[in-house]
Amino acid sequence: MQVFECEVCHQAVHFDNTICTSCGHRLGFRPDALRVSALVMAGDAKDAGGRPIPGGLWRVADDPSGRLYRQCRHYAVDAVCNWLVPHDDPDPFCRACRLNRTIPDLSVPGNARLWERLEVEKRRLVYGLLRLGLPVVPRKSEPAGLAFDFLADPNPDFREGGRVVTGHANGLITLNIAEADPAVRERMREAMAEPYRTILGHFRHESAHYYWDRLIRDTHWHTAFREHFGDEREDYDTALRRHYAAGPPADWQDAFVSAYASSHPWEDWAETWAHYMHIVDTLDTAAAYGMDIVPRAGLSARLRADGGQPAFDAYATEAFDLLIDHWLPLAGALNSLNRSMGHPHVYPFVLTAAAIEKLAFVHRVIQGFRTAAHVAGTWARSPQVSGL
Structure with a gap:
């Protein structure tokens, strides 16, 4: 993971930051450049029907004539992402979020926080795959592409039946959102005698099954x-x-x-x-x-x-x-x-x-x-x- 720099004040900024704590500029990750950048508002964005798009249009602070971006919908509306979408890309979601097929039921108390933790680590996975030059294509646009289901157990106690099983099948990676609860994950680590068990480790492991099929x-x-x-x-x-x-x-x-x-x-x-x-x-x-x-x-x-x-x-x-x-x-x-x-x-x-x-x-x-x-x-x- 690289360390990034605010283009305005040159303060170090990090992969998941949304605001520069030094100068206060909005930050966003640009997948096309693989970097976090300081942003300035460039105007209001509208969809094809003339309706305002949440978040407006943004450009990199030190590039006044540069490329225009929108915030990912999960950035502008749900506050669980900090990635950007080129303004001429019709997909409302960024390159990481458009891989999602199913997200948790956010009306259930606690699910929003668990989902946010999963998204943080999923973005790290996608960043690493892009840094390695590997194909990251959503299954909704290509049958051989990649997709994620984030699902909750019918019974939240993992020791009883009916668990969602983390795994991979034909490009679909399923992750039990209970893995985002540190206490549950530690119980699972102890129960399965694993020296190491992390969300990011799960993502990287399951992505391997997908890339075995591809490579x-x-x-x-x-x-x-x-x-x-x-x-x-x-x-x-x-x-x-x-x-x-x-x-x-x-x-x-x-x-x-x-x-x-x-x-x-x-x-x-x-x-x-x-x-x-x-x-x-x-x-x-x-x-x-x-x-x-x-x-x-x-x-x-x-x-x-x-x-x-x-x-x-x-x-x-x-x-x-x-x-x-x-x-x-x-x-x-x-x-x-x-x-x-x-x-x-x-x-x-x-x-x-x-x-x-x-x-x-x-x-x-x-x-x-x-x-x-x-x-x-x-x-x-x-x-x-x-x-x-």
Whole structure:
């Protein structure tokens, strides 16, 4: 995650901010530029029927002749978003919110707050996918696109029957809104013996199943996938029942990023993909703050010769080793800092050589897609991901 700057007062502003606390300017995230910007009103906006559009028209404060934007409807009306929509885009929702198929019943007390927490993390997912140059297309406009259902349990006590199950099916990601309640999520984490359970982690994991369908299934990567992760034709339901009944194999840490990854090749891919996104985004954030954790011997001198740290969203294909060389010492430092404050490890995982090779495979798949899409002219480039 990058750190952004108010164009008016040059104060640092953050991804979810809606107001600059220094100069008071309205802020909005521009998906076409992948940045948070200070805004000024540019006039009233009307729909095709001549009716006023909530929020009016806005432009970037230091670009008086630049592109005009509207606030996403969930920004202007519902106050759960801070993204913008180009004024000539007919969709009332931003690139993140238009992925929603179902949102919670907001007349139920507490649902609005839970939904807001989900939207915050979903926008982080979408930002990360866009930074990586991956396709983020709503299913309502393309059958192979992506959609989200945010649903509530008929019975709010997760220990009883009738639960909404978080998962993915044919591009539709379903998330139980109870996951946005920290107390419920912690009970689930303890019940399932998981060292790490977050909303963002759920989004990244479930997105992996979607991108497996888009990037692996019936492509030239499929054979290599089976060599790394196993044969996904193994019966999925049987594999999960076995995992929950008997637990992971005793030696799971030798080859998998998590215990759950050992349950089935699809889950191994999903857990590895999620960890890859964790790593890239955290390194990107560390670089934005100028954090320089000294990596393995010899690498620091090479970095100085090359002019400093790379941008971790746009590294070249051969740079996976550079990425992991930065991640391992950073993860160790983050864990030590957390322990110093009396908290558990922020990254409670051990990456073995086998797990790292699977992460490298995810890296190659994503870089392969970016390269192919660029050559075909189908990749919508942005300033943040140009130069490959």
